[in-house]
Amino acid sequence: MPDIRPSADGARVLADLNALRAIGAYKTGVHKPTFSEPHKQSLEWLMQKLPDAGLGAVIDGIGNVFGTSAKAGPKLLAGSHLESQNYAGWLDGPLGVVYALETARVLNRDPSVTGAVEVAAWCDEEGHFGSFLGSRSYIGQVTEADIDAARDRTNGRTMRDALADMGLAGQARIAVEPGRHVGYLEAHIEQGDTLESGQLAIGVVTSIVGIWQYQINFVGEQNHAGTTRMAARKDAGLALAKFCVAIDERFPAACGPRTVWTTGRITLDPGAPSIIPGGAEMLFQIRDDNPTVIARLEELLRTMADEASTNGPCAVIVTKLRTGAPAMMNAGFQDAIDAASKIFAGGRSLRMPSGAGHDAQMLATVMPAGMLFVPSIGGISHHWTENTADADIVTGAEVFVDACRRILES
């Protein structure tokens, strides 16, 4: 151990994570949708653990659990979420909560540490009822009307009914207390294979990418698939296929080093085997942490659409559905994680953006925020086979504790 100060207890971290996995276990993962019985039990498990870290436990009116400290000095907020996607992995969420809990256990009673780590488990990061409802509520972006309207996307249960079943109906929601925290730190599995393929232990998140989403429509001419000569056709489906291939050919020269783009849905109209499609539509998404890159790609997309419309035979129309500003992670927090990685992970760390969304992007709008990634085996995510090597989990916990200590000290 290259540092004489108390660090994470790896065995305790693994025991806690496995205790949470046992609640709502599904194969080697978990099925723990927001406000399900296993989710409720997981929140209760956390509330029972918080006093060990010198924290008072409270759950608010949207299901956020907080561990709050009465200790003097700076306070750092740390956490993640405890619900899962349906039939998904055991670490997506719990890893960050257990790291925060462990850090509070190590640092809050260490007399050499001024200040304390407070713990948060944000509700519904996985979006069963909405989008980052817990962390967005905390930063003041969720109205009562939003909650009135929210329903479980799997079974249609209203959020009001779910909150009542949790015993939370009518309970106040806790909002950010300006000045209380020096910042927010969150650990998470990478959900990609960058760390694993580079044989690295720690991802130092530089930003959480924004998501720009487009609907691209192709206007052709519906006609009989038997009687219309090839030369006379205005096949909207073929125009769409050519556009997808053109994106694949032209985006690499214009994109940034980590830009990703995806056509997730394609629809042909009318979609019958004997009819030449008169219309076609694709949902297209670009993610990057650099708005300049996105602007360049969006311009390219519109240029390509204009070219295709001019060259024919189908008109191409690009409609922007969603603009996502990236969230930048605090530079000092990145340095703290890097410094901790040098000591506990042999410097096997990489600065990288997060392609997925996280609660930290909400917190980043009200306080300095940072994120630490641990490797995902095979890059697998949102599936019950999601996993991280025990050694990597322990290394991540050690780095997380040390990074929090450095942030509180700075």
Next chain:
Amino acid sequence: MPDIRPSADGARVLADLNALRAIGAYKTGVHKPTFSEPHKQSLEWLMQKLPDAGLGAVIDGIGNVFGTSAKAGPKLLAGSHLESQNYAGWLDGPLGVVYALETARVLNRDPSVTGAVEVAAWCDEEGHFGSFLGSRSYIGQVTEADIDAARDRTNGRTMRDALADMGLAGQARIAVEPGRHVGYLEAHIEQGDTLESGQLAIGVVTSIVGIWQYQINFVGEQNHAGTTRMAARKDAGLALAKFCVAIDERFPAACGPRTVWTTGRITLDPGAPSIIPGGAEMLFQIRDDNPTVIARLEELLRTMADEASTNGPCAVIVTKLRTGAPAMMNAGFQDAIDAASKIFAGGRSLRMPSGAGHDAQMLATVMPAGMLFVPSIGGISHHWTENTADADIVTGAEVFVDACRRILES
């Protein structure tokens, strides 16, 4: 008039077609689904007209109307259908029935003609309840169980209920009487723009093309659209788009002069904006009247699939769903139409395959069959704006009558 023998009465033909258009009129077209009230009235209209042509009128248990002659000598069967696609054109079907009726009126009472023309209106050529149910019933390919199972594809009404509403429940179906007819002749609008673009009046159908249908599946890897690097992706949707473009590039060198191919439906799995599609599927159709061309194209398709699978990153699997043998039209009937065109259409005729299916392809399996096309304005089909110039309708009738006369004489 270059021929002194009685020919079609153009004004009577146009009056009959317009009378049928008035039944179930929709804008300038008709809405006359199989067994709808307007369809029923159209069949009744025909049954009242048949005696003018010296024909006895009968409707059978599947809704086929026949005009039968007691005259001695050879008998030629002629006809088409009276129902329409939903909200579609006024000539698709009625043109062939009225030509047949007009020909019977002209020839059956002409003492110089030996034999007679008999008229048929085949039920449900448009496939509201099945596929060519009327003509397939006549050639013995529809079982009672098929009728039990048939439902209106628009509203789910059972065919049994529809037949009962028509007063046809329990009525016998009329089957082909071997040796009764020297053959079958059908007139139809082209449904394409070949005749119009060549300033031609008559299409002499050489064959009705077969339809070969394939399901092509692409097997990739479903993954997170934010965290999966472009280089690590196995995007089944992109593989499909590339395959569509490759077909567009490579089929023209291997196809026949009139081959057509169509991708009518595309599905991505799971089809969500933030998920890289792990699977993709396309429905692909090839039509030609030459099985050798089809065999060559199918081999090319399978070669392309193998190449794509080998080059990766997605496996491509081609499954044949349907093999459609083309129906060849009788050579003597083609000569008869051509000869009639020389006299009544100034020879402005073209031998051409039919890309669309017609009842004649069913009749061709049990007797010599032929088809005559008239031009479609703008090639429009299965839409209420479908139309043919009055002059072309009259010319077509004159050619049809003369062609029938020649067939009966030969």
